[in-house]
Amino acid sequence: MIPDTTASWTPAERAAFARRRQSRNLAIGLVLGALVVLFFGISMVKMGPGIARNQARAAAAADAGKPMAPAQP
């Protein structure tokens, strides 16, 4: 919440406010970065084995000169 009384602030209050805002923005940035890493990691663990299996099947089909069979559920 940004108060509507900013005009009455002293330079020291402005500096303190800017410092707080900067530290909070930095924290939000770090949290967002951590969420990116988290979602990437979850995706890799959950889908990685399936992707690797499909790639191996595609490579095997290419070697045999046949079109790739549809993936089994």
Next chain:
Amino acid sequence: MRQSTASPPVTAFAEWRDYFALLKPRVMTLVVFTAFCAMIAAPGTLHPFIAFTGILCIAVAAGASGALNQWYEADIDALMKRTAKRPLPAGKMAAGEALAFGIALSVGSVAIMGVALNWVAAFWLAVSVLFYVLVYTVWLKRRTPQNIVIGGAAGAFPVICGWAAVTGDTPLLAWILFGIIFLWTPPHFWALALFMEADYSKAGVPMLPVTHGLRHTRIQILLYSLLLVPVTIAPAVLGLTGWAYGGTAVTLGIIFIALAIKVWRNTATLAADMAPEKQLFKFSLLYLACLFGALVADRLLLP
């Protein structure tokens, strides 16, 4: 909704530290520890990154419950010395920000738990947040001196979440672990409440020492301790754990009851004379840590 009107303009823009304080990090430590132990004790394996995600979700959900609790209780927090410096009563944050923060973290942690682990664990995680916020904080805390007993159930749910995260179900041993934390909470917090009685009295929270007196509270501490110890031994008796856990539970249980008897026999009315209560409070923390540590050791070290 509670709105801090006395806050000076500079402090109206909360810092990250204020948001962190809303999560009650010290309470979170216990929750993370017990949930982590339950995850290790549960049969089955998880990918380490997924296990980390599960622990993170449980920790964040516990923190979110703490934030929503502080949002609702800002008025009484302002009256107690122990809680007056929290971000809301200290005027460092607007009430609406704390509410939004708590809701966002609750929904986010439950959703990620469901997607990354399983929806049984997510269900119990949602139940733990709703129970702590609605049943404990909003409904019962200000209405009954048994509030701590209800709060104990809220604090025990993370064990169920941790177990369900691994197995996708909640068998008997998981519910016994739930029962251990549930029954451990009253003697732990009432021991604290005895030597902090003046603080709770000032805030008008109906804690047992305030409503029923010190004698009655000491009797209740002993009764709950006598109920707690058999439940801690039950997993070993039922063959759900090994002798390492069973031996630890019996040894620690004897000490716990001995300390509870010392509290029961104490007649002090001044906090300064309540050495047995302080001793029981400190030991109860060590007790729970050792008990769950023994459970993990039992699972990891013994065949």
